[in-house]
Amino acid sequence: MGQRPQGPVVVSAQKPGRRPNHQARRRTGKPAVPEGETVPGLAPRQAAARLLSAVLDAHTPLDALTDGEHGHPQYLALDGRDRALVRAILISALRFHRTIETIIAAQLDRPLPANARSLAALLHVAAAQILFLDVPDSAAVNIAVAQAKADPRSVRFAALVNAVLRNVSRSKETLLPKVLEEIRDAPDWMIRRLEAAYGRETARRILDVHRSEPPVDFSVKSRAEYWAERLGGRVLPNGSVRVENLSAPIPELPGFAEGEWWVQDAAASLPPRLLGDVSGLDVADLCAAPGGKTAALALAGARVTAVDQSGSRLKRLKENLARLGLAAEVVEADILKWLPGRRFDAILLDAPCSSTGTARRHPDVLWAKTPEDIAKLANLQRRLLERSLELVKPGGTVVFANCSLDREEGEDLILGLLKDRPDVLLDPIRPGELPGATHFITSEGWLRTTPEVREDPAALSGVDGFFAARLRVAGR
Ligand SMILES: C[S@@+](CC[C@H](N)C(=O)[O-])C[C@H]1O[C@@H](n2cnc3c(N)ncnc32)[C@H](O)[C@@H]1O
Numbered sequence: 001m002g003q004r005p006q007g008p009v010v011v012s013a014q015k016p017g018r019r020p021n022h023q024a025r026r027r028t029g030k031p032a033v034p035e036g037e038t039v040p041g042l043a044p045r046q047a048a049a050r051l052l053s054a055v056l057d058a059h060t061p062l063d064a065l066t067d068g069e070h071g072h073p074q075y076l077a078l079d080g081r082d083r084a085l086v087r088a089i090l091i092s093a094l095r096f097h098r099t100i101e102t103i104i105a106a107q108l109d110r111p112l113p114a115n116a117r118s119l120a121a122l123l124h125v126a127a128a129q130i131l132f133l134d135v136p137d138s139a140a141v142n143i144a145v146a147q148a149k150a151d152p153r154s155v156r157f158a159a160l161v162n163a164v165l166r167n168v169s170r171s172k173e174t175l176l177p178k179v180l181e182e183i184r185d186a187p188d189w190m191i192r193r194l195e196a197a198y199g200r201e202t203a204r205r206i207l208d209v210h211r212s213e214p215p216v217d218f219s220v221k222s223r224a225e226y227w228a229e230r231l232g233g234r235v236l237p238n239g240s241v242r243v244e245n246l247s248a249p250i251p252e253l254p255g256f257a258e259g260e261w262w263v264q265d266a267a268a269s270l271p272p273r274l275l276g277d278v279s280g281l282d283v284a285d286l287c288a289a290p291g292g293k294t295a296a297l298a299l300a301g302a303r304v305t306a307v308d309q310s311g312s313r314l315k316r317l318k319e320n321l322a323r324l325g326l327a328a329e330v331v332e333a334d335i336l337k338w339l340p341g342r343r344f345d346a347i348l349l350d351a352p353c354s355s356t357g358t359a360r361r362h363p364d365v366l367w368a369k370t371p372e373d374i375a376k377l378a379n380l381q382r383r384l385l386e387r388s389l390e391l392v393k394p395g396g397t398v399v400f401a402n403c404s405l406d407r408e409e410g411e412d413l414i415l416g417l418l419k420d421r422p423d424v425l426l427d428p429i430r431p432g433e434l435p436g437a438t439h440f441i442t443s444e445g446w447l448r449t450t451p452e453v454r455e456d457p458a459a460l461s462g463v464d465g466f467f468a469a470r471l472r473v474a475g476r
Contacts, residue, residue, distance in 0.1 A: 039146045041139065044082040046147060047074040048089040049121040055094065055364045057117060059373075062090060062364035070312075093128035094363035095211055098185045100127045103175055107167040119154045122147050123161060127168045131176060137169040185211055186366045190356070193371075197407045198450065205452040206405065206465070214360040214451075215244045215462065219264040219292070220255075221299060221324070227261060230254045237436020237460050240266040259324040264292040267357070267449040267463035270434055271401035272348055274447070274470050278302035281345040285328070286335050286388055289313030291320045293350055294328050304328035305344070307335055336387055343393040351381040353402035353409050357465025360451060378408045385417065389424060389473050397427065401468040405450065410467030414446065417471075427470040436460040446470075 051072055054060045065072045066087055075086060093100065104123050105111065112120055126144035129135040141162060148154040148161045184191050184207045194203035218241040220227045228235045231253060233243035241261070246253065255261050272293045275283065279301030285294045288306035290313050297304045298321070306328045308314050314332055321328055331338070354374050355365045381402065388398045402409055417424060428445020431438045437460050440449045447468040454461035 039143065039150075041143045042146055042150065044078055044085045044089075045122075045125055045143050046150070047072070047078060047082075048086045048093070048125045049118065049147070050074050051086065051090055052093055052121045052125060053117055055090070055368050056097075056121075059368045059370070061368060062094070062362065066090075088133060089125055089128055091363060092132040093124055094367060096128065096132060096185055097124075097363075097367055098183050099176070099179050100124055100131065102179050102183050103127060103131065103168055103171060104164060106171070106175060107164045116153070116157070118151055119148070119157050119161075122151070122154060123164060126161075126165050130165065130169050131172060137165075141165040141169065180211075185363075186359075189371055190366060193406060197405070197411075202450065202452065206450055209451040209453065209462070210359045210363065210366070212360065214265075214464075215242050216246055216250075216263060217242050217266045217269075217463075218261040219269050219296060220261040221259075223260075227255055236266050237458055238266055238269060238434065240264070240269055242266065256323075262292060262295055262320060262324060264296075265358070265464040266460055267440075267466040268292055268403065269296060270437055270440075270447060270449070270466065271350065271399055271468045272296040272300070273434060274399045274429060274468055275302075275346045275348060275397055278346060282342075284340075284344040284347045284388075284391060286347060286349045286384065286391075287351055288328075288330075289317045291317035291328075293348055295320060295324055295326055297348065298326040298328050299324075302346075305331060305340070307331045307333055307338060309334045335384055340391065343391055343396070345393055345396050347388045347392050347396070347398045349384055349388045349398060349400050351384050351400065351402045351409075353377055353381065353404040354406060355403050356405045357403040357449070357451070357467075360464070374404075374406050374408050377404075378413055381409060381413055382417065385413075385471075389421075389471070392473065395472065398471045398473075399468055400471065401447075401466060403464055403466050405465035410448070410469075411444075411446070414469045414471075423474045425472050425474050427472050429468075429470060 051065045054065055054072065055062055066075055075083060078086065104127055122144055126140045129140040130137050144165055145158050145162050148158040186207055191203065191207070194206060198206065218227065218231065220241055224235045224239055224241055228241045231241060231243050232247055233241045236242050250256060250263060278297055281302050283297050283302040283304050285297055285304055285306045287308060288294045289308035289310055291306060294304055294306040294317060306317060308317065309332065311332050314330055318330060354369045354377055355362060356369070359366050385400050392398050400414070404410060418426060426445060429441050429447055431441050434441070436458060439459050440447055442448050447466065449463050449466040451463060451465055
């Protein structure tokens, strides 16, 4: 995987919309393309603009909006091909949000009115297609004009939409490379925090990687070399298999139906290993769904109790375990209220977080999260961690992990806990304990992974951002 921006995403080209019907507009004074009228390719663009606003303005996660069962009605009304197009548009629109915003702004004499949110979303969706997707520019422009005309809030801007997008198309070869070089695709507050945590250069490399399409990593039950060959990938230093370009959708790949592997970023495979040899141990996997870490613990021979408060996510956990032929006791409960009536030999707490470490896959997290969200999540993580420390047996280990790149949810949270709770001890992770991940173990003895690409083939690289620390309660 390179650090260059993602190349054009290939999606099936949509037919251009009808030419704008200016006659009709003049005669009736109504939009030339009334809402509901069919223009080929219009419905997915309308859905994409609506969902983009929901992410940016209502801070709704993209996965929730595009959930096949509970997603946004405008998305659910589309067929599979159009849904794929909407997702492709939104991934690019969010991954390159700042870049696109900057390029659109460069075509305008003055900023759009602050309340013209649907117009802004419409332009953004069209520019994402022009700049980053394999949709003919003329089709993207024509459909956007039709979209403006079909929306009473944007109809008076139809000519502007046309002019701006034609200029965006023209600027592709000149302005785009310059903006990609100068602009970081993240909100200012997040850039500042990444720079404070990792330094300017590393923060920049992290943000550059966020612009690229991530590979898919697999945790395999056994025979990593064999599965690497079958899946068209390679074995990573930690034993995961990495595939850069999938040959088929996940459920159609060899080994899926047989339960030989599960999809899990290589960094996410590390926290369960910090519990050491768990064979025969009574291990609680807290915040377990959809079960990637439960599977690793069960495969390593632990008697796992998997707890999560989300019934729908636990359904996926159960399906995953059944496919893999692995077993765990599954409990639907809020961990803060859960009373299991016993203590565990070891606990893994993979706490809910801002997920900024997964921004390559989920670029919406960069724009849907705020500093206030991070503070709230850190507060929840602290409470979940304190509860986990109550649920472990004397001398037992608690591994705290999450997929955030933010110190407030990782390093600072652990430092704060150790300061306030002298009875809690850090059990430092030793260099060499995790094959291929020694460079991710800090001098403090915790695990901090970041997504930059490294040249050293023996070093795990291009992984999600993760934090993990191993703790014990003293005197218990
Ligand atoms: C990062 S995800 C867990 C991923 C999972 N460990 C894996 O490897 O597949 C966080 C999970 O925490 C759960 N969660 C959040 N707050 C919780 C609470 N108070 N009690 C139980 N589960 C909670 C969410 O439902 C979500 O499934």
